[in-house]
Amino acid sequence: MKQTNISIFIPHIGCPHKCSFCDQRTISGAQKPPSAKDVTALLESQAAHLTERGIRAETAFFGGSFTAIPRGYMTELLEAASAAVKRFSCYSGIRCSTRPDCISEEILDILKDYGMTAIELGAQSMSDEVLKANERGHTAEDVRKAAALIKQSGIELGLQMMTGLYKDTPERCLETADEFIKLKPKTVRVYPTVILKNTRLGELFKSGEYKSFGFDETVDLCAKLLRKFERNDIKVIRLGLHASPDVERDKLGGVYHPALREIVESRVVLREITERLKSLPKGEYTIFTDKRNISRTIGQKRENIRRLFELGYNIEVKERAGETLCVVPKEEI
Numbered sequence: 052m053k054q055t056n057i058s059i060f061i062p063h064i065g066c067p068h069k070c071s072f073c074d075q076r077t078i079s080g081a082q083k084p085p086s087a088k089d090v091t092a093l094l095e096s097q098a099a100h101l102t103e104r105g106i107r108a109e110t111a112f113f114g115g116s117f118t119a120i121p122r123g124y125m126t127e128l129l130e131a132a133s134a135a136v137k138r139f140s141c142y143s144g145i146r147c148s149t150r151p152d153c154i155s156e157e158i159l160d161i162l163k164d165y166g167m168t169a170i171e172l173g174a175q176s177m178s179d180e181v182l183k184a185n186e187r188g189h190t191a192e193d194v195r196k197a198a199a200l201i202k203q204s205g206i207e208l209g210l211q212m213m214t215g216l217y218k219d220t221p222e223r224c225l226e227t228a229d230e231f232i233k234l235k236p237k238t239v240r241v242y243p244t245v246i247l248k249n250t251r252l253g254e255l256f257k258s259g260e261y262k263s264f265g266f267d268e269t270v271d272l273c274a275k276l277l278r279k280f281e282r283n284d285i286k287v288i289r290l291g292l293h294a295s296p297d298v299e300r301d302k303l304g305g306v307y308h309p310a311l312r313e314i315v316e317s318r319v320v321l322r323e324i325t326e327r328l329k330s331l332p333k334g335e336y337t338i339f340t341d342k343r344n345i346s347r348t349i350g351q352k353r354e355n356i357r358r359l360f361e362l363g364y365n366i367e368v369k370e371r372a373g374e375t376l377c378v379v380p381k382e383e384i
């Protein structure tokens with residue numbers, strides 16, 4: 052059965068921080084905090100549509116630091132979401148995102164009482180230098196502690212990281228991924244930094260003090276991250292910010308592409324093909340792969356074919372059901 056999220060964005064309220072990259076209003080596209088009535092109305096309006104299509108959904112409180120909003124408001128929202136789970140079989144649970152230093156046993160007990168199924172921690176980096184430079188106001192140790200508490204509580208753990216922050220390096224991002232793997236999350240989200248107006252990063256960018264990673268560098272890095280997480284059975288549920296007119300309008304730089312995941316997946320395939328071809332003589336080859344892998348293998352705008360050609364390999368891609376990646380010299384076909 053297909054699973055989805057009904058995302059409800061809770062803007063900046065309750066968050067005492069101002070991280071270097073954050074303009075929550077732009078990222079969440081929401082200015083006015085939703086009321087419990089808004090949540091009930093939204094979930095009621097979606098129930099018939101979800102049931103008809105056989106889709107199950109979790110109500111997802113995203114956008115800010117859910118567990119740091121005023122307690123009464125948080126429990127009203129949870130009450131509305133929990134009532135929908137009891138009333139409609141299409142709702143399977145509730146998830147939220149929050150900061151690592153806004154998790155405690157007491158908060159987890161409340162969340163469990165309302166049937167919270169997953170918590171995503173905005174860790175962003177496991178380098179204390181990067182966290183400090185970006186004014187996150189928490190340390191890598193806070194992430195470790197919060198992750199351990201969530202795991203102990205039995206609620207599913209998700210972790211979110213960013214790439215290309217101020218003082219970040221690709222090596223630090225890969226180390227962050229290694230640290231994440233040790234914490235055994237079920238899911239991960241990877242967000243390459245988008246530099247927005249009205250943020251500290253925006254100022255640093257304009258003054259020339261800070262440059263984010265380049266697009267190709269980010270694609271390469273994200274391909275490595277994707278492989279690392281997937282090899283450790285951690286699902287990457289998001290790669291790159293959602294396409295949004297607000298982000299389009301307010302972006303000053305950084306990496307933002309509506310098809311980023313596809314491009315990264317295609318880079319993963321390119322790396323795999325290159326590894327296979329490494330020991331083979333240059334020449335003409337046919338790659339057989341399943342229908343669903345064809346476009347990933349060819350790459351956006353035939354990028355992979357072009358890159359392989361530059362390395363001396365003339366590649367043709369053909370469909371073969373059930374095949375992941377089979378490389379055959381053309382003369383053997």
Ligand code: SF4
Pocket residue numbers: 063066067068069070073074075114115116150173
């Ligand atoms: S903790 Fe989250 S909501 Fe608060 S400023 Fe940082 S990124 Fe924005």
